[in-house]
Amino acid sequence: WKEAEADLASIGARDHESVVVNFMQSLGSLLPPRGCVGDCPDILPSSAVRDMLVLAARLKPKVVTVAEMDADLDRGPFQRRFVNALHFFSAMFDSIEAAGMGRDSAQRLLAERIVLGDMIESVVGGLDNAGLPPGYHHHRRPGSRRRLMSHESWRQSLVSSGFRPNPLSGYSLSQARILLWRFCDSFTLHEHQQGSLTLGWQSKPLFTVSSWTL
Numbered sequence: 114w115k116e117a118e119a120d121l122a123s124i125g126a127r128d129h130e131s132v133v134v135n136f137m138q139s140l141g142s143l144l145p146p147r148g149c150v151g152d153c154p155d156i157l158p159s160s161a162v163r164d165m166l167v168l169a170a171r172l173k174p175k176v177v178t179v180a181e182m183d184a185d186l187d188r189g190p191f192q193r194r195f196v197n198a199l200h201f202f203s204a205m206f207d208s209i210e211a212a213g214m215g216r217d218s219a220q221r222l223l224a225e226r227i228v229l230g231d232m233i234e235s236v237v238g239g240l241d242n243a244g245l246p247p248g249y250h251h252h253r254r255p256g257s258r259r260r261l262m263s264h265e266s267w268r269q270s271l272v273s274s275g276f277r278p279n280p281l282s283g284y285s286l287s288q289a290r291i292l293l294w295r296f297c298d299s300f301t302l303h304e305h306q307q308g309s310l311t312l313g314w315q316s317k318p319l320f321t322v323s324s325w326t327l
Contacts (some may be wrong), residue, residue, distance in 0.1 A: 125199060131175040140165065140267070142180050166274040175315040176324060179271065183311055183321040185263040187235045198236040201261075202229065204314040211297050211314075232261065264321040268307060272323055278308035279324040286310065 142229035143161040169177060184201045186194055206229075214221035268278075281304070289310060293300050301313040 132172045134169045134172060134174045134177045136169075136177070136179045136181075138181055140179065141260060141262070144262070162270060163274060166271065166276070170275060170327060173327065176326060177271075177276060178322065178324050179267060180320065180322045181264070181267055181320040183264045184261040185266070186261045187266075194236055198233065200317060201319070202233055204317040205229065205319060208314040208319060210301065211299060213296075230309060235260065260275050264311065264318070264323070265323075267321075268309075268323070271323075276325040276327060279326040280308045281310060281324055 135149055140162055143165060184197065186198050186201065188194075206225075209221055209224070210216065214224075286302075288306060289302055293302060299315050301316050303311040303313060303316075303318070305311065305323075306322070309321055310327070311318045311321040
């Protein structure tokens with residue numbers, strides 16, 4: 114974290130400027146490997162996530178935004194994780210097709226192979242390298258293994274780090290709804306009271322964006 118602290122030290126806002134921190138699917142990459150195949154205990158966000166939030170707070174940002182996939186696929190019995198994953202990824206694949214990427218789309222095939230494939234294997238397939246038998250390794254891009262947690266888990270982590278929900282503006286909400294009008298009615302938007310907005314498919318949460326302040 115010394116390099117990160119040095120980078121932060123080089124950032125300085127003038128009196129008339131404001132700092133905004135945007136965590137766009139980046140906090141999830143800091144979570145440690147799950148390390149279990151069967152029943153998994155509840156795992157809190159890692160010290161790396163807490164350290165990153167502390168560093169962000171040191172910038173005294175006016176706004177912090179967090180965007181992560183919204184899925185409780187990281188804890189509990191394997192059967193529950195498997196069923197939750199089946200519902201989540203089924204909704205994800207349906208929404209991708211409704212957004213205009215058919216099953217023969219090159220962009221869709223690339224996203225399925227590079228992003229969703231690793232996520233599915235992480236939830237229902239097996240362990241990361243740290244938990245595999247000696248001599249057996251996954252050959253994949255560094256950082257491609259991602260854990261997925263629910264928005265509530267991320268909310269608890271941010272609150273415990275001293276952040277407070279920042280209500281979304283009416284303009285932001287209207288722009289989000291306008292974007293969805295381009296697609297089918299199966300896409301849903303759910304506004305939470307804690308300053309967050311969830312994109313869903315037929316009411317199944319897929320992706321949540323939230324706004325925070327100190």
